[in-house]
Amino acid sequence: MTNTNFPLHDRNSAPDASAxxxxxxxxxxxxxxxxxxxxxxxxxxxAYLDLTDRFERCSLSPEERGVVLLTVSRFHSCDYCMAAHSMTGRMTDLPDAAVDALRNDEVLSDHRLEALRQFINVMLEKRGWVDASDLEAFLGAGFNEQQIMDVILGIGLKTLSNYTNHIAQTPVDTAFENERWKAPAAQG
Structure with a gap:
């Protein structure tokens, strides 16, 4: 990757950053x-902070939101977001076993959360052009149309951060260091 100069701003260097x-x-x-x-x-x-606030208030549970954040970040091979959301996932309702499975792209033991993980991956792989059978499988797991739209919100939120981290080469914060993750060679 070309060496870019995206500064790690502080309050004094960032344009209009105080808010x-x-x-x-x-x-x-x-x-x-x-x-x-x-x-x-x-x-x-x-915009990222606005979407974060809106995603926190969506129809998905904290556990389900954690699945969205980790699944999208893994799909995009985002080392930074995988570390951050592994830590926050463990701090909320997402069981350690689920966080570990998501980090390794493994099947989740909870049927509903696995249906969510599969739907997110299908949405990403097909760039939103999902089949009726994909929608039926997701809805059949107990989700609804609003939650389909909230998955899209989560994908948009994570795409903003994942792409920023790739281009700006964001270093993992010390707070997330224990959850450091590296994309598998074939993926990223």
Whole structure:
């Protein structure tokens, strides 16, 4: 990859960053390196925080949101987001075994969460052009149309961060270091 210079901004160097930094600190309890990198474009940083807030209030449970965040991040081979969401997943309702399975792209033991993981992967692989059978399988696992749309919201949210991290080469925060993850060679 070409060496780029996307600074790891602080409050003094980021253009119009104080609002994004304040919001990130309120949401995450810190200003993550992702926010620091995104702050090269204040609009991107604000949009990401807006979508994060909306995703937190969607119809998916905290456990289901964790599956979305980890599945999309793994699909995109995002080392940074895999570390961050492994940690936050373990802090919420997502069992350690599920976090470990998602990190390794393995089947989840919970039927409903596995249906969610499979649907997300199909959405990503087919770029949203899913078949009726894909939708039926997801709905048959107990999900509804609103949750289909909320999966799309989660995919959009993670695409913003995953792509930013790839291009800006965001370093993993110290807080996520114990969950460091590296994409398999064939994937990333």
């Amino acid at each position: 994004a930094f304040d919001r990130a600190e309120a949401i995450f309890g810190m200003v993550p390196n992702l926010t620091r990198k995104m702050s090269t474009s204040p609009q991107l940083a604000e």
